[in-house]
Amino acid sequence: MGAIHVSGLGKAYKQYGSHAARVAEWVLPFCGPRHKLQWVLRDINFQVASGESVGLIGINGAGKSTLLKLITGTTLATTGAVATSGRVAALLELGMGFHPDFSGRQNAVMAGQLLGLSNAEIAELMPQIEAFADIGDYIDQPVRVYSSGMQMRLAFSVATARRPDVLIVDEALSVGDAYFQHKSFERIRQFRRDGTTLLLVSHDKQAIQTVCDRAILLDGGRLAQQGKPEQIMDYYNALIAERENQTVRLRELAGGKVQTVSGTGEASVTDIALLDADGASVEVIDVGSAVTLRVTVMAWAPIPRMVLGYMIKDRLGQPMYGTNTHLKELALEHVGAGQKVVYRFQFPMNLGPGTYSVATAIVSTETHLVNNYEWRDLALVFTVMNMRRPHFEGSAWLDPSIEIDQT
Incomplete structure (x- = not known):
């Protein structure tokens, strides 16, 4: 079984004021260094246990790709150490290690050898690699004629032809078409069920929250937060919106969940409630019942x-439904200081049984990236139960009328 242990990890690159300074340091080493260190990563500590799935997120330049290169050994660390156990397969930079003038088949053989497979094992696995990559006759064409999606297909197919103990995947899967992404993530889920340890870098909130047990947030080359995927993704989204004024706040709620609140504070939600058909506040609602979400700002x-705007999310943080008054063409103009606004959103609760939360956002357009007055996750938590409907599976009540013709 595979595991990853990262301790005090750091990476710095030398920066010289000029080429002459670089040459002088090399020719006259006894005169002292003539460079400054530019730290990309500093003091990174975390563990990924055997069979665990961890998501790694952060804005561009946070150090995610550098961290993966340090873990896989393609880059040497300046400080600290990395220890991995088991057979490691990694998908880092797209097509990394592929020779553009060799065919896809030749590159697959070389990549397999780098993964520690024998020639006999590669020959045995090649039909499976071809079938999963599904690039047709291009398998025998030079890689330089491949699209980025074809390179990713082949690279993923080779790296996962045999289940690894540790699978490390960078953003490479984001360039694939929807069908191949679905097929790839299904293979990753199967590996997880079979005990593979996974380290996944992605900006895809749904991928992180559905595949990973835990998430790690890198910010400015340091480990900023780690915890449950929903909590970290909420914090990450708030951090993006507030990267200039840094008004992100965390608050632990009853039950141990962590709420993320961000924004300028020029407006805020002072009350939120889910009302039944009689106008009574409820925390448990029947499938399909008429409800009103009342939000006081x-x-x-x-x-x-x-x-x-509001977003209803399931217990894993996956969005069920969201909308806002901009999309409904009901935005308010020139709201005065001290003014209270009560919103009432009426809809049938056509969700499946389970626990859900509501996130709210007070903004000026359809996104919180322009003017974010307040963005609050876990503003409300409620439970949907099936008390009157026939049993059904899934997260939505989409009861059909059925017609059957027999001849």
């Missing part, structure tokens, strides 16, 4: 244009 400063 207070403007603490003049707001030129105010939009309220």
Whole structure:
């Protein structure tokens, strides 16, 4: 079984003021260094246990790709150490290690050898590699004529032809078509069920939350947060919106869940409730029942244009449904300081049984990346139960009428 242990890991690159300084340091080493260290990663500590799946997220430049190169040994660390156990397969930079003038088949053989497979094993696995990559006659064409998606297909097929103990996947899968992404993630899920340890880099919130047990957030080359995927993805989204004024706040709720709140604070949600058909506040609702989501917003400063949005998420943080008053063409103009606004969203609760949460956002457009007055996850938690409907599976109540013709 595979595991990853990262301790005090750091990576720095030398920066010289000029080419002359670089030459002088090489020719006259006894005169002292003539460079400065530019740290890309610093003091990274975490473990990935055997069979665990961990997502690695962060904005571009946070150090994610460098960290993966250090873990796989393609780059040497400046400080600290990495220990891995078991057979490791990695998909880092797209087509990394492929020779453009060799055919896909030749590159597959070389890549397999680098993974520690014998020629006999590669020959045995080649039909499976060809079938999964599904690039047809291009398998015998030079890789230089491949699209980025074809390179990714072949690289993933080779790396996962035999189940590894540790699988490390960078953003490479994001360039594939929807069908291949679905097929790839299904293989990753099967590996997980079979005990493979997974380290996945992705900006895809759904992928992180459905595949991973835990998530790690890198920010500025340091480990900023780690915890449950939903919590870390909420913090990451808030961090993107607030990267200039850094107003992200974390608060632990009853039950141990961590709520992320961000924004300027010029407006805020002061009350939120789910009401039944009689107008009573409820925490448990029957499948298909009519409900009203009532949200009270207070403007603490003049707001030129105010939009309220909400997102209903399941217990894993996956979005079930979301909308806002901009999309509904009901944005409010020139809301004055001290003004209270009560919103009522009425809809049938056509969700499957389970626990759900509501996130709210007070913004000026359809996105929280422009003016983020307040963005709050876990603003409300409620439970849906099936008390009157026939049993069904899934996260939505889509009861059909059925017609059957027999001849």
